[in-house]
Amino acid sequence: MKTLVFNSLTIQIQDPKLISFDHSFDEQLYSLIYGLLVSGSNYGPVLNTDDFQKGVYSLNLENLYNQSGLSVKPPSSKAVNRGRLWNQHLVRDFLLRYPVFMGLVCNNIVLADIAISNAEILSGEKVNVTNFIRLKSIIDQVNRSAWTRDRDISESQSGVSTLGTISENLLQIIFDTLVDNETFFKVGQSEVQTYGDFVLMCLPNNLWLSVKSNFARERLLASGYTNDILGVGFFQDPSEFTGLVRIRNFQRAGFLAMYCPDVAVSERQVIENTNTYDQVMDHYQTNGQTPPTNINGMPFIRKLSGLYEDLALLLNERDIRKRSTVKF
Secondary structure (H helix, E strand, C coil): CEEEEECCEEEEECCHHHCCCCCHHHHHHHHHHHHHCCCCCECCCCEECHHHHHCCCCCCHHHHHHHHCCCCCCCCCCCCCHHHHHHHHHHHHHHHHCHHHHHHEECCCCCHHHHHHHHHHHHCCCCCCCCHHHHHHHHHHHHCCCCCCCCCHHHHHHHHHHHHHHHHHHHHHHHHHHCCCCCEEECCCCCCHHHCCEEECCECCCEEEEEECCCCCCCCCCCCCCCEEEEEECCCCHHHHCCHHHHHHHHHCCEEEEEECCCCCCHHHHHHCCCHHHHHHHHHHHCCCCCCECCCCCECEEEHHHHHHHHHHHHCCCCHHHCECCCC
């Protein structure tokens, strides 16, 4: 076994000799990466996927993969840098089964599920309502060393898509753990889905939640209808929450709060070490403006990491008659 260090945590990588592999492809690629590791070193890339095409490694991934009887759809014959892309697909297939290796490989497109599984391994925790922001920051930290060269157009587009899917999957996971399908449930009837995505039974009005992924734009305004409602998402554009007219429109629709991510959710934010919440707050401070409040006099723009703490004030009260959104 070899041990690596990630944020002062010890990450253990099991010796391939002790693993019963289902495929020779997995065994040989695992052994190759394991052989490049140095116990006690920091967790980071040791294998460059581009080097397979350059002949740096002795393995021919395509031949080995075909011999193993595995099945991954190859890239189109018209794809840019097809050979390089094919190697990426093969390595990514391996990472689905061994996500601990994701941060040990660079110049490779990965999937959202792999990134989340990798973050869970590195943190030693499964994603939950109290740690999802921290796990998102771990994903971003790993991604910062994921590329050693400029990406081509296809790789860049895939990266943007993956970031969005990661955000959506994290929100899906945390809300799946919160709903009890009795007093807090996902809205399934198409007739009322325009009001919001989830509803929590409260007084004087039920509390609705409109959950979006990356951008608010007009989609949040399609929710509400003067109900008590929260806007939740890994929103990327701070300008959607700084315009006074837009804020007023949100409030007129019944929004009590907008939960903006206090962790980077775009590549630009990762590079600049910032996040949407801080960017929104900086805007108000720079312009000498007081951040907006809701009809209850409470902060209108809130940290996404604080969502569970706020909801817990209502969720922990099982008597619906005592749940109130008046001070939310």
